[in-house]
Amino acid sequence: MPSISMFYGLIVYMYFMDNKQHKLPHIHVKYQNNEVIVQIPEGTVLEGSIPSSKMKLLQAWIELHKEELIADWELTVSGEQPYKIEPLR
Numbered sequence: 268m269p270s271i272s273m274f275y276g277l278i279v280y281m282y283f284m285d286n287k288q289h290k291l292p293h294i295h296v297k298y299q300n301n302e303v304i305v306q307i308p309e310g311t312v313l314e315g316s317i318p319s320s321k322m323k324l325l326q327a328w329i330e331l332h333k334e335e336l337i338a339d340w341e342l343t344v345s346g347e348q349p350y351k352i353e354p355l356r
Contacts, residue, residue, distance in 0.1 A: 268295075271339055274354030275324055277317070281343045292340040296325055307340065308333035328355040 271294075272279040280295040292307045296317065303315040303322070310326045317325070329336065332352050339349035 269343075269349055271349050272328070272352045272354050274328065274356070275321065277321055277325055279325075279328075279352075281339055281349050283343050283346055292337060294329075294336065305329065307336045324355055331355070 268280050268282045270278055271281050276298055278297045280297070282295065291313070293304050293313055294307055296303050296305060298317040298321050301315065301317045303317045303325075304313045305311065305325065306313055307329060310329045312322075316322075335350070335352050339352070342349050
């Protein structure tokens with residue numbers, strides 16, 4: 268489960284071969300004791316929650332990095348290591 272980015276206390280993960288449970292491209296994001304699973308590139312919450320202020324930051328980051336996220340998704344689904352993505356600044 269490689270971490271692909273970290274910013275403002277959010278840690279973004281993309282799991283290898285993780286296309287069975289949710290069947291959609293998605294990321295796992297942890298913030299303190301909370302976790303949310305978010306569809307990419309739409310930013311729709313599939314499961315879980317994080318504070319709304321952090322969710323807004325996450326959605327802004329997703330919007331900025333849609334193409335990179337989809338490219339990383341394709342790599343991880345095929346079992347390859349994803350690339351790191353710039354954090355939100």
